[in-house]
Amino acid sequence: MPHSTTPPPLELDGLAAVVTGGASGIGLATARLLARRGARVAVLDLDPDALPAPDQGALLPVRCDVTDDTSVRTAVAEAVGRLGALDILVNNAGIGAQGTVTDNDDAEWHRVLDVNVVGIVRTTRAALPRLRESRHSAVVNTCSVAATAGLPQRVLYSASKGAVLSLTLAMAADHVREGIRVNCVNPGTADTPWIDRLLSRADDPAAERTALNARQPTGRLVSAEEVAAAIAYLASPAAASVTGTALAVDGGMQGLRLRPGNG
Incomplete structure (x- = not known):
């Protein structure tokens, strides 16, 4: 019998996804990958115009400020209205912070915390009614190795990501019987525009990048595409039995304890 020339269906065919903070970095890499795997994808971002021109056709840009509940509800409603459904929510919007416990004021x-933690709450809260209608519902939160490893000069950022980890577990428990899976990814230091901006402010950007590379056992930064692959797995039907899980994509940073040098 002749072999069929019909390509196999893409794993996310028929599914609709929303990615917050999706105009750059990990969010953009995730939105692109979900679209390549067959999903219809809306990118919610404070600056959706930053979405690269080549992606404008494949991805739906929607303006959204995750610190404003009205903005979030309006953006989610617009995305669902144009996508026709909502099956996958990727809570990726976030900001960084540097310093010890004495270096940042209350503001x-x-x-x-408003962006990194309550932003996830607002977006998920707005999305839940439509996620409950889906036969394949998945929420994936972008967390960090900072939630599970003590990093110097990152106390505020670490506290926010520790909250994201706990939030993920609690949400998974609350919604598992509704058929909604909730997981998170814990990237190590990822090579993103945020890191580029951080390095540009260092006294010696090249030396700082070398130090960041060396901090991870693999000897290099994690790529945005590698984190996106983990998010796409957790969002996909292939992970139908995975919920309440934190998937590390950190080059071994959290789990490995290597001896100095090559030993």
């Missing part, structure tokens, strides 16, 4: 603590 900065409130700002970072």
Whole structure:
């Protein structure tokens, strides 16, 4: 019998996804990958115009400020209205912070927690009614190795990501019987525009990048595409029995304890 020339169906065919903070970095890599695997994807971002021109056709840009509940509800409603459904929510929007416990004032603590933690709450809360209607519902939160490893000069950021980890587990418990899976990814230091901006402010950007590379056992930064692959797995039907899980994509940073040098 002749072999069929019909390509196999893509794993996310027929599914609709929303990615927050999707105009750059990990969010953009995730939105692109979900679309390549067959999903219809809306990118919610504070600056959707930053979405690269080549992606404008494949991805739906929607303006959204995750610190404003009205903005979030309006954006989710617009995305669902144009996609026709909602099956996958990727809570990726987030901001960084540097310093010890004495280096940031109350206003900065409130700002970072508002984006990184309460932003996830707002978006998920707005999306839940439509996620409950799906026969394949998945929420994936972008967390960090900072939630599970003590990093210097990252106390505020670490506190926010520790909250994201706990939030993920609690949400997974609350919604598992509704058929909604909730997981998170814990990237190590990822090579993203945020890291580029951080390095540009260092006294010696090349030396700082070398130090960041060396901090991860693989000897290099994690790529945005590698984190996106983990998110796409957790969002896909292939992970139908995976919920309440934190998937590390950190080059071994959390789990490995290597001896100095090559030993």
